[in-house]
Amino acid sequence: MAGSRSLAGARPLLGDSPPARCKRILLRAAEPRQQPRCRQDHSLLSAACCFISTGGGQRPPCCTKPWGKAAVDARGCRGVRNGGGGPGASPLPPPAARPRPHGNHRAVVVSRHRPGQRPRERIDRALKVYHVSIEEKYHRDPVPPIPELPSTTNYLFMKKCVRRNPVVPIQQQWLMSMLKLVPQSLMEGKDRQLLAEKLLQEIIMDYETSMRRYMVRSVLIKPDIEGLEDEEEAPLALLPLGLDFSRPWHNSFVQAKNKILSNLHILHPTMKALLDLGYAAFSTFLIVDFSSLRLKEPVDCQSLKTDVSLSCSKAEEKILSTWYQKVISLFTQKEALNGVKLDRVDSFYNCVATLMSNQLKELLRRTVEVFVKLFDPEDRNCVPLFKMELTLDEKKMEFYPSFQDLEEGILFIVNRIGQTLQNIQTVHSCLMGGTTTLDTELPNHVIGWATSTLKKSVRDNLEGPKEYFENYVERYGWLVDGTAQARIERFEAEEHSFDEYTAFIDEFFTHKKEILSLPQVVHFPMICLNCEDLKQGLASNANTFAERLMDRIVASHREENKK
Incomplete structure (x- = not known):
């Protein structure tokens, strides 16, 4: 069967191009055979045409059996034998129902051998069709590129x-929670x-x-990409300073939490009852009531110190007779130590002492804050009104009490409040007969803040009285500092007429009249300044100098009359 060897057995040579391989196969198929078979010829031609249309290199699966008809298109070839099909072969549809080839590929249909048509003609026809398809392929329009989207605009x-x-x-309750964190003192005042x-x-x-x-x-x-260099988002808001959200503190936090749970006993029912007692007793209570201080008449600094000391003593007695007795009664009950182990009793009572100390310290701190708030520079309607006088003592004009005494008297009130409730026994020492007392001393930072604030406020409020005093010194200080005495002595040592004496005497009487016409009491935001003593002293000095000059004139006239 060498003469009927099929196209499948022909292997392409290395380096052959598809046209060369196709031509070699077709020429081989056209060689004369000893026993030519029409079906074999058609099979070889069909395979060659299929090879041409597909580009060559592989044998299509439909070329394994002889064909009666062959159809070759851009996707391969199909064929059936004349008069039916074998197993695995499907009949071709009629010509009208066959799908047309896609693209620029042409279908090559090889029919049965016609009489008078040579194999060489058929080969030339197949090559012509092949060259036409290749030419159309290379002249086909290129695939348009994918349009680039405008990235910047997009x-x-x-x-x-x-x-x-x-x-x-943002939720409204978040804003309300923020406002609650602001101290009430900062929410009051103008435009707050x-x-x-x-x-x-x-x-x-x-x-x-x-x-x-x-x-x-x-x-x-x-x-x-270009065009977005300046399109930078501003950085997000920084976290609040002082807040650390890192994890290194977690272990120490857990340890502290466990220590709190084991030592402070904050969840014990007795602690809750103690908290309720403290809230009921101290929520609206102050050691000293300053609400009506401004409504009263101007107070003397010494009187205010006495009143504050008395109020502190009464408040301490009231707390010891009411709140403290209720606390002792609470811990004398059997249920007070329920659930507390014997080895934790001391720790439990230490927790009680700390809680009581915090409640009393808070009471003292609120009282001090209320007193300091009275001297708020932005709201002077609540500033206490103190009595002060301008006096003339031994030819010296001065304030009484002095600025230093007034400042010390105001600071004394803070110290006196801090000395209250300093000798209250702990519950454990009271029950066991000990002498341990609660730690109720005001923190140093509270005392320091109150002292500095009050000093500044006192200095600011004394500026007005100080200027008024300096005005007295500038206008009438010469009456008491020896200047008037020196002028009179020079005047008497010289020779002057009666009219000159009269003019000099009128000058002193004019100053006396002017001094007596000045107001007796001058009001300032924190000071009620009484100037009566100073007025009388200056007027008396002016009158004394005028009388001295008058006596000199009388004496001169007597001497002249004797002569």
């Missing part, structure tokens, strides 16, 4: 859309409410800005 548009998305507004509203609006704007920045950064990634 990013800016997407960013704009993301920023326009609605943002969940408007300032708080402005701050809340600023917080809301910062919140919405941060949320929109977060959405943009979470959804979009800025491409690294």
Whole structure:
């Protein structure tokens, strides 16, 4: 069967091009055979045509059996024998129902051998069709490139859309919680409410800005292209200074928490009862009631010190007779130590002592703060009104009490409040007959803050009285500092007429009249200044100098009359 050897047995030579391989196969198929078979010829031609249309190199699966008809298109070839099909072969549809070839490929149909048509003609026809298909393939229009999207415009548009998305507004209860953290003293005064509203609006704007920045950064990634160099998002708000959200503290926090649970006994029912007693007794109570201090008449500094000392003593007696007795009664009950182990009793009573100390310290601190608040420079309607006088003592004008004495008297009130409730026994020592007392001393920072604030306020409020006093010294100080005495002595040593004496005497009487016409009491925000003593002293000095000159004139006239 060498003469009927099929195309499948022909292997392409290394380096052959598809046209060369195709031509070699077709020429081989056209060689004369000893026993030519029409079906074999058709099989060879069909395989060659299929090889041409597919580019060559592989044998199509349909070329394994002889064909009666062959159809070759851009996707391969199919064929059936005349008069039916064998196993695995499907009949071709009629010509009208066959699918047309796609693209620029042409279908080559090889029919049965016709009489008078040579194999060489058929080969030439197949080569012609092959060359036409190759030429059309190379002249085909190139595939258009994928259009490039405008990346800059696209990013800016997407960013704009993301920023326009609605943002969940900040919850109102969060804002109210922030306001509760602000001390009440900072919420009072002029324009404080408007300032708080402005701050809340600023917080809301910062919140919405941060949320929109977060959405943009979470959804979009800025491409690294030209045109977006300046499109930088501002950095997000920094975390508050002083807050550490790192994890190294976690172990120490857990240890401290466990220590608190084991030593402070904060969840014991007796502790809750003790807290309730302290809240009921001290929530609206102060050691000294300063509410009506401004409504009273101007007070003397010494009188105020006495009143404060008396109020502190009475408040201490009241606390010992009411709150302290209730606390002792609470711990004398059998249920007071329920659930407390014997080895933790001392720790439990230490916790009780600490809680009682904190309650009393808080009471003292609130009383001091209320007193210091009276001297608020922005609200002088509550400042206590103190009595002061301008006096003339031994030819010296001065304040009584002095500025130093007034400042010490005001600071004495803070110290006296801090000395209250310093000798209260602990519950354990009271039950066991000990002498240990509670630690109720005011913290140093509270005393330091109160002292510095009061000193500054006193100095500021004494500026007005000081200027008024300096005005007295400037206008009438020469009457008491020896200047008037020296002028009179020079005047008497010289020779003057009666009219000159009269003019000099009138000058002293004029000053006397002017001094007596000045107000007796002058009011300042914190000082009620009484000037009567100084007025009388200066007027008396002016009158004394005038009488001395008058006596000199009388004496001169007597001497002249004797002559």
